[in-house]
Amino acid sequence: xxxVEQSLFLSVREGDSSVINCTYTDSSSTYLYWYKQExxxxxxxxxxxxxxxxxxxxxxxxxxxxxxxxxxxxxIADTQTGDSAIYFCAETSGGATNKLIFGTGTLLAVQP
Amino acid sequence: xxxxxxxxxxxxxxxxxxxxxxxxxxxFQATTMFWYRxxxxxxxxxxxxxxxxxxxxxxxxxxxxxxxxxHASLTLSTLTVTSAHPEDSSFYICSASPTSxxxxxxxxxxxxxxxxx
Numbered sequence: 001x002x003x004v005e006q007s008l009f010l011s012v013r014e015g016d017s018s019v020i021n022c023t024y025t026d027s028s029s030t031y032l033y034w035y036k037q038e039x040x041x042x043x044x045x046x047x048x049x050x051x052x053x054x055x056x057x058x059x060x061x062x063x064x065x066x067x068x069x070x071x072x073x074x075x076i077a078d079t080q081t082g083d084s085a086i087y088f089c090a091e092t093s094g095g096a097t098n099k100l101i102f103g104t105g106t107l108l109a110v111q112p
Numbered sequence: 113x114x115x116x117x118x119x120x121x122x123x124x125x126x127x128x129x130x131x132x133x134x135x136x137x138x139x140f141q142a143t144t145m146f147w148y149r150x151x152x153x154x155x156x157x158x159x160x161x162x163x164x165x166x167x168x169x170x171x172x173x174x175x176x177x178x179x180x181x182x183h184a185s186l187t188l189s190t191l192t193v194t195s196a197h198p199e200d201s202s203f204y205i206c207s208a209s210p211t212s213x214x215x216x217x218x219x220x221x222x223x224x225x226x227x228x229x
Contacts, residue, residue: 045219
């Protein structure tokens with residue numbers, strides 16, 4: 001089956017780096033995504049990485065992809081209290097439907 | 113760019129009534145729109161994939177007759193929860209996939225919180 005796993009909770013201090021990890025199962029995924037969800041809101045696309053890339057950096061965000069281990073990570077540099085939210089990784093399920101399979105979500109709590 | 117809106121943002125209805133939720137892509141055209149359901153502190157569960165001008169594709173376990181989806185134009189999809197019951201109470205989120213570039217990327221609406229009494 002398709003399972004995308006994440007750790008449930010991460011707590012960091014303001015100014016530190018946060019690393020959120022994700023393992024996925026579908027090796028045919030073309031793109032992998034990171035979404036942010038603030039309380040009571042929809043999902044905000046943060047960044048994505050194409051499956052033939054190892055790393056992508058976008059300002060404070062760095063995405064690392066290890067295709068061999070099917071491991072994806074999101075590093076947030078200089079974490080701020082406004083970064084507190086639930087972070088979901090997602091993979092495309094393959095085929096023509098461009099369906100997304102979401103991870104279980106990681107709650108990031110940033111302590112001032 | 114890539115803004116998706118949903119209306120209403122929250123709705124309370126009586127058991128047995130029907131509720132329609134609208135999903136609009138405001139600044140792009142979307143051939144494909146998706147409807148998700150999210151339970152408290154849980155991940156998103158895909159309910160159905162909606163393609164403009166054709167019937168929606170429902171995920172296993174999702175009742176087609178209960179969750180009616182219409183995708184009449186490239187910017188609008190609607191989800192109607194028919195004969196709603198308290199167990200249908202949930203957070204419903206739509207997403208839209210642009211017709212051009214990065215076809216597989218989805219942009220999400222802000223969600224609709226449904227409470228059925």
